[in-house]
Amino acid sequence: MVKNLYDNRLAVNIGGLKMLTPVTTASGTFGFGLEFQDFLDLEKVGAVTVKGTTLEPRAGNKGQRAVETPAGMLNCVGLENPGAEYFLQETLPKLKMINVPIIVNIAGNTPEEYGELAKKLDVEGVDAIEINISCPNVKQGGLAFGTCAISAVQVVEAVKANTSKPVITKLSPNVTDIVEIALAVEKAGSDAVSLINTLLGMKIDINKQKPILGNVMGGLSGPAVRPVAVRMVYQVAQAVQIPIIGMGGIMCAADAIEFLLAGASAIAVGTGNFCDPRLAETISHGIIEYMDAKGISNIHDMIGKALPNR
Amino acid sequence: MVKNLYDNRLAVNIGGLKMLTPVTTASGTFGFGLEFQDFLDLEKVGAVTVKGTTLEPRAGNKGQRAVETPAGMLNCVGLENPGAEYFLQETLPKLKMINVPIIVNIAGNTPEEYGELAKKLDVEGVDAIEINISCPNVKQGGLAFGTCAISAVQVVEAVKANTSKPVITKLSPNVTDIVEIALAVEKAGSDAVSLINTLLGMKIDINKQKPILGNVMGGLSGPAVRPVAVRMVYQVAQAVQIPIIGMGGIMCAADAIEFLLAGASAIAVGTGNFCDPRLAETISHGIIEYMDAKGISNIHDMIGKALPNR
């Protein structure tokens, strides 16, 4: 491990997961990390969060899966993935050769399935589990778990009981009160929360007079949603004690800094990876520049700086 | 009244309110209409929805009230308005001289206040009441009513009991299940629903390390939110029988058509008025052009065309 990457000024601890910079990647937007090696040095990213993984392989949704919207995009990939077994056999060995923490994003149809998956992934090379209870693109599970505190708690408990790894719960923004859900999963033992997943949206082809996406609705991401994401991080940061990974429309260091000031201890680059595949690396340099300009020696001195009474 | 404006091809009836074109203006973005007379002919707009009105005058929020975001804007005007009395004495007489239906958007602190306001406005010249139970920018009332079906119903009942005008309930998008609220207000007697109001968001000044808006959070509007708005209209249209006024990021005729296809019987231009003050008039021409190109003779033949099984 490059022990003093960024002179240790950016190091954070997300519920037990040590990251040398607060910058990670948003699940589903960075593949397994390997796809980006032509553009950046994965070891300079704080952690790589890989594509949502399920027990069995999934084919995902049919029809068009992505479409651009103003300053954003909709996707309905629908958790296409080769399954946990394939991940463990084929992908993890490759990831192990790289010196960067790996967060595995998991999804299931029942709390039990989440638990089973967590147990399977409780192996060397997996550094943390991110529970996706907020995917808007699958019929069973997914979003339904994330919009109700009771079922969210069941999933978190099932995962916690089956893993020794830090557990991050990824929250859905499609709720009336995200603070309520955040508090519930904190109480259930989640070591951190990440937010936001995508906002449910859709687009219609006015020529064909039909929804554009194969799955009709999809998840909205990108800069368009950033104001909503920053607001939710700011609200959750005032309620919970566990660390927050903030995401939603981060396209440059300034955007990342907004989330840190709002109370996120780490941030994830999502849709921004598509626009600039180097972003997950270069953003750390931008944060350092900002800290230098502001005379901030350690990242912890700026986390939550924009919260009331700080 | 210009009886066959647009050859009557665009005429719609929104819960008793007759509009010669489905295009109205979103409350708070068009002042009292009079501000736009240098740019368009108000009589060619389907209805003018005026700025949110309260019983007493309100000064609104302090500090910066608006800021641009990617493909959108945040505002925290906070219902600044001169009060119902002033509206009735000073503004309504001017509006009466124009041959266009007037929808008055109202807000209050209690269901009783909404009722009182509705009674006061039950006068000639006011053609419909839009109940704002979804303003994110005021502490009392506002959003709180809109995120809970029970209180939303109380407000609708109070208004219905005090007015002879068609009642439109404006729904908040900041909820887990907008369909539930829409069904509840329909049952409570609302003659139509309008959606969406703004999404709660915020922006931080990374230089000052403080929220930019005086009220910290504000309402996100503009093209950024359109995918969320279209999705909600599409969901609500499949559940309720009453007509829907769709809005959220409409910037051109194509956007308006998306909402009509999703099941809205009318649409409102909001933030788009700031970019093109003629939009509320020109959009009708764009809809006609589309209808001609598609061989659609009457607007009703395209409303809801993108819904399942149509």
Next chain:
Amino acid sequence: MSKTMVDAKVVCQIVLSEDVKLIEVFAPDIACIAQPGQFVNVQVSKQAAPLLRRPFGVAEVNREKGTFTMIYRIMGEATKILANICNNDFINIIGPLGHGFSLNAKRPLLVGGGLGLAPLVYLAQSFSKDSVEIVMGGRTAKELFWTELFSDKVNIMHITTDDGSQGTKGTVNAVLPQLLKSGKYDCVYVCGPVPMMQAVAKVVETAGIPCQVSLEKYMACGLGACLSCSCGGVGKRLKVCTDGPVFWSTEVEEW
């Protein structure tokens, strides 16, 4: 005096300093009626981002040519795009907007700082040269390209810079009290950063001279419709975009 929306052809852009440019546009409908102190609302792009128009003061008017100019600092997204627009391209402009300066003064004193000097160019143009004096505040000598713009429009220029690199060292208030003592001026016009305008207004009011200030607030519509730009006036709310941007200093309570 009605507002219009026009596609204005860019006549030319001139670099005034590292980050300040002047743009001249052909828009006779606006140029022919714009008053000093009024502004326009400019759409720099047809894309969804940047979304809103941007307000800029009218800096100079040439009615014969049907053109007017704006002087702008390159700040963020919109002004960066504006700075790259080529001659003969079109930009959509709404104007003239707002309520300009009172032009009744016989012996006006103009006081401006930073980009606040832009609308004062047209204001100076509107008085007879012999009657106008101006106090110009800047950060360093480098920013004082303004002297050239004003040289043929005012009688006397008083210059201050924060670092003393040109004129008197300090803010405009370093020279103002002395100047006011002369009793020469019957109206003072101020445009610049809020703290500067507040400080100047105080001094001018104390000297018993009427004072006009030009406010800047974040604006979404520029038409008096959205209330983004509202501020507290004495006894009533003011909309900076329609009631202002120019106010008598005594009208404004919450700057």
Next chain:
Amino acid sequence: MSKTMVDAKVVCQIVLSEDVKLIEVFAPDIACIAQPGQFVNVQVSKQAAPLLRRPFGVAEVNREKGTFTMIYRIMGEATKILANICNNDFINIIGPLGHGFSLNAKRPLLVGGGLGLAPLVYLAQSFSKDSVEIVMGGRTAKELFWTELFSDKVNIMHITTDDGSQGTKGTVNAVLPQLLKSGKYDCVYVCGPVPMMQAVAKVVETAGIPCQVSLEKYMACGLGACLSCSCGGVGKRLKVCTDGPVFWSTEVEEW
């Protein structure tokens, strides 16, 4: 053969028809390794909208000059912006991406329709002129500016137009079965609208000749990371952006 991201200088743009343009960019890192059938992902603007890059096939390569060209139809927001980019301006490009055509054929037949002809230009360039034949389908004669582009690269051109205004009336399948009967070709390369590719693949497969097709799917990343472009292959999922865009027609199940 690694992917790079470069700021490519626009060398020139040429109008090919009412709504089709050719753009040549200087990007030696991409030009020197790009293979026929590969594509690039172009960022047309730094603003938040349009947000995503847009994929375009590599149409011609000039390794000595370090340039390559793309031929594009002006469709929506991004291509409109692209069409207005001036010579010497820079656009950010990622490439080369994907998996190109097999170049092993001795007697190749190229079949293209609409903008699908773009990547076939480079493919034709890569064979010896005498060995290549092409079938070009178009809507009307007006769209057949392609003949000029291909004239010095292929031996024989077979032309079809929907309205019969040039060549044989009908789609490419109006001439294809006849051509295949000759037994001349050892590989057919198809690029165009999906229904056309499916129809051609069927005829070619029936004739027992290997057939490559170039798919188009909406792409967000172009790097195999987002799974926007995934489609059903025989026995496994395929990513059009990395496993393709060129596939053997028999590999694809869900077009």
